[in-house]
Amino acid sequence: METWRRNPLVFWIFLVPPTIWLAAFFLVPLGLIWVFSFGEKRGLVDIEITWSLANYVRALEPLYLQIIAKSLWMAGLTTAICLVVAFPVVFAISFAPPRWKPILLLLVILPFWTNLLIRTYALIAVLRTRGYINFTLEWFWDGGNQILTAVGLGDLQLLGASFQPLQLLYNNTAVVFGLVYVHLPFMVLPLYASMERLDKSMIEASLDLGASQARTFFSVVAPLAKPGIVSGLIITFIPAMGSFLTPNLLGGTDSQMIANVIERQFKSANDWPFGAALSFLLMYATFGALAMRSLLARGSPGTEHGA
Amino acid sequence: MNEASPIIRIDNVTKRFGQSVVAVSEVGLEIREGEFFALLGPSGCGKTTLLRMLAGFEIPTEGEIYIDGQPMTGVQPNRRPVNMVFQSYAVFPHMTVFDNVAYGMKVTGVAGPEMRERVEEALELVQLAGFGDRKPDQLSGGQRQRVALARALVKRPKVLLLDEPLSALDAKLREAMQMELVRLQHTVGITFVVVTHDQSEALSMADRIAVMDRGAVKQVAPPADLYEFPNSRFVADFIGRMNLFEGKVVNANPDRLTLAVDGIGTIEVPGPPGTAMDSVGVAVRPEKTRISGLHPGNGQIAIEGVVEAIAYQGNESHIVLDLGDGARIAATLQNSSRTTTPVAAIGDRLWASWAAADTLILSD
Numbered sequence: 001m002e003t004w005r006r007n008p009l010v011f012w013i014f015l016v017p018p019t020i021w022l023a024a025f026f027l028v029p030l031g032l033i034w035v036f037s038f039g040e041k042r043g044l045v046d047i048e049i050t051w052s053l054a055n056y057v058r059a060l061e062p063l064y065l066q067i068i069a070k071s072l073w074m075a076g077l078t079t080a081i082c083l084v085v086a087f088p089v090v091f092a093i094s095f096a097p098p099r100w101k102p103i104l105l106l107l108v109i110l111p112f113w114t115n116l117l118i119r120t121y122a123l124i125a126v127l128r129t130r131g132y133i134n135f136t137l138e139w140f141w142d143g144g145n146q147i148l149t150a151v152g153l154g155d156l157q158l159l160g161a162s163f164q165p166l167q168l169l170y171n172n173t174a175v176v177f178g179l180v181y182v183h184l185p186f187m188v189l190p191l192y193a194s195m196e197r198l199d200k201s202m203i204e205a206s207l208d209l210g211a212s213q214a215r216t217f218f219s220v221v222a223p224l225a226k227p228g229i230v231s232g233l234i235i236t237f238i239p240a241m242g243s244f245l246t247p248n249l250l251g252g253t254d255s256q257m258i259a260n261v262i263e264r265q266f267k268s269a270n271d272w273p274f275g276a277a278l279s280f281l282l283m284y285a286t287f288g289a290l291a292m293r294s295l296l297a298r299g300s301p302g303t304e305h306g307a
Numbered sequence: 308m309n310e311a312s313p314i315i316r317i318d319n320v321t322k323r324f325g326q327s328v329v330a331v332s333e334v335g336l337e338i339r340e341g342e343f344f345a346l347l348g349p350s351g352c353g354k355t356t357l358l359r360m361l362a363g364f365e366i367p368t369e370g371e372i373y374i375d376g377q378p379m380t381g382v383q384p385n386r387r388p389v390n391m392v393f394q395s396y397a398v399f400p401h402m403t404v405f406d407n408v409a410y411g412m413k414v415t416g417v418a419g420p421e422m423r424e425r426v427e428e429a430l431e432l433v434q435l436a437g438f439g440d441r442k443p444d445q446l447s448g449g450q451r452q453r454v455a456l457a458r459a460l461v462k463r464p465k466v467l468l469l470d471e472p473l474s475a476l477d478a479k480l481r482e483a484m485q486m487e488l489v490r491l492q493h494t495v496g497i498t499f500v501v502v503t504h505d506q507s508e509a510l511s512m513a514d515r516i517a518v519m520d521r522g523a524v525k526q527v528a529p530p531a532d533l534y535e536f537p538n539s540r541f542v543a544d545f546i547g548r549m550n551l552f553e554g555k556v557v558n559a560n561p562d563r564l565t566l567a568v569d570g571i572g573t574i575e576v577p578g579p580p581g582t583a584m585d586s587v588g589v590a591v592r593p594e595k596t597r598i599s600g601l602h603p604g605n606g607q608i609a610i611e612g613v614v615e616a617i618a619y620q621g622n623e624s625h626i627v628l629d630l631g632d633g634a635r636i637a638a639t640l641q642n643s644s645r646t647t648t649p650v651a652a653i654g655d656r657l658w659a660s661w662a663a664a665d666t667l668i669l670s671d
Binding site: 199201204205206207208209210211212215219220224 | 383384386393
């Protein structure tokens with residue numbers, strides 16, 4: 001470190017390439033899109049920058065506001081379900097014997113090693129009409145019918161004339177299910193980090209003082225894990241809000257989320273200025289969420305030790 | 308001392324972790340009501356595991372624990388009439404001092420003026436009156452510990468469990484806190500069970516001490532008995548300083564033992580009647596060992612050696628004599644007047660001696 005400070009050349013050699021990379025391939029394109037959002041479509045590929053706010057005004061039309069509201073609702077629901085599902089998982093890992101912890105954590109992040117597209121198609125194979133869940137249900141239905149026949153009630157058709165598979169795909173439930181499946185690790189990891197930092201004798205002290213397990217969770221564990229909970233909520237909510245593959249593949253015609261609309265503007269509708277305006281609205285919402293995070297994190301214990 | 312039925316009875320308790328690790332092995336103990344009891348031993352001796360079994364955080368593999376006559380198997384920590392002061396204090400950082408102390412009552416439905424009164428009373432007891440609004444990160448380590456004490460005592464437990472209560476404090480504060488804990492225990496009259504690895508802490512605070520080693524209780528006795536009459540080489544060596552030699556009983560008379568001691572030779576000591584074991588430990592405390600230039604005369608066990616080391620410690624000096632064959636004996640001299648200081652120099656030939664009655668014979 002010392003020699004680096006004494007020799008600024010080394011410092012610059014290491015600093016300049018990533019800076020150029022960030023500027024050339026992230027900041028400049030982002031700026032371009034931002035400028036496009038104030039433009040107007042002229043013909044197939046021509047965009048004229050008129051500095052009009054028309055695209056933003058259009059983005060606030062009820063049709064799009066509805067989709068934004070729906071996206072907020074679906075992403076929020078996903079985040080809430082992730083939190084409820086992640087806590088028991090985190091408890092299990094955090095209280096597991098030390099040699100099991102790395103393996104259990106690996107299992108949590110293992111799906112990341114597989115492409116999202118493949119995972120989503122795999123989910124379709126589970127949920128579709130002729131998928132594993134319906135196969136399993138049909139197997140139970142057959143079994144139930146055989147038992148009924150065996151006891152002489154087969155003719156009454158108590159379980160219906162034929163097996164009706166559940167429509168598990170191409171609706172909002174499927175989208176939320178898929179979003180929870182994809183985003184669960186984002187919730188588990190920050191929660192786990194703050195649970196590991198939590199002095200376990202805090203939990204024991206609460207029990208020792210006569211509190212029930214539930215009371216201990218809500219009065220001691222949750223407040224002390226708050227930095228992790230807030231981080232988890234934010235980094236689950238943001239990508240969930242912006243996801244387009246999952247609603248595209250698992251959702252029905254009414255399951256469009258805001259990212260699907262944006263994608264359509266850039267591709268089939270070929271309206272880059274409007275797509276850019278929608279993108280930036282989404283980004284502003286994200287910044288708002290991040291600002292809320294820092295507000296929430298302020299004044300909570302543990303943050304000063306780097307949450 | 309109250310001779311009523313014990314408040315805690317540990318009945319042949321064994322705790323195994325996994326298949327092979329035996330943390331606590333067949334421990335039987337009775338702790339009396341109102342007693343200040345210490346579990347003392349080196350780290351890994353099972354004392355903390357035993358304490359955690361009393362609190363209910365560990366379940367005995369075998370045996371039973373009775374608290375106030377009730378068997379504790381299946382009783383959850385939050386239903387036991389005991390409270391614990393944790394080694395890390397475990398003061399809730401997101402609550403004020405008041406809320407920390409009030410927590411144990413809020414969760415069991417004590418509320419209103421009674422709750423407030425009891426919190427104030429407990430804070431006063433630990434000399435933290437007026438600190439109720441502070442957050443734990445505004446307190447010193449010693450004050451945090453007082454919060455932990457108040458939080459446990461406010462529940463009026465039958466037994467207060469303390470896990471290494473002084474280990475996180477600096478030396479000066481530790482001494483003050485020892486006195487404080489004894490005062491507190493006298494004031495509230497609650498049974499205290501304290502776990503410590505520090506023998507001076509146990510000696511100065513406890514009414515009785517159980518010395519543990521490798522999961523087993525080696526001796527249970529009041530501090531003075533433990534120090535003057537240890538029953539094993541382990542206890543003799545663990546409590547205080549000790550000159551420990553190995554020897555053999557060569558002749559056992561009804562009231563006198565003749566011993567052949569490695570590095571010392573043949574000595575005769577008043578022995579417990581009828582002792583006729585083969586190998587024994589022979590021990591004498593350094594402060595009962597005298598150093599002199601001439602043979603001290605009859606009635607004393609005396610041995611000549613060369614001064615190997617002198618450690619001046621202000622109030623006392625430690626002198627180590629080399630007896631040859633690798634054997635050593637240490638003596639502690641009180642520097643009781645300003646002019647007593649150096650009685651010897653390294654390399655001097657001197658006599659170490661002690662009264663035969665101060666010799667300890669250790670069979671275990």
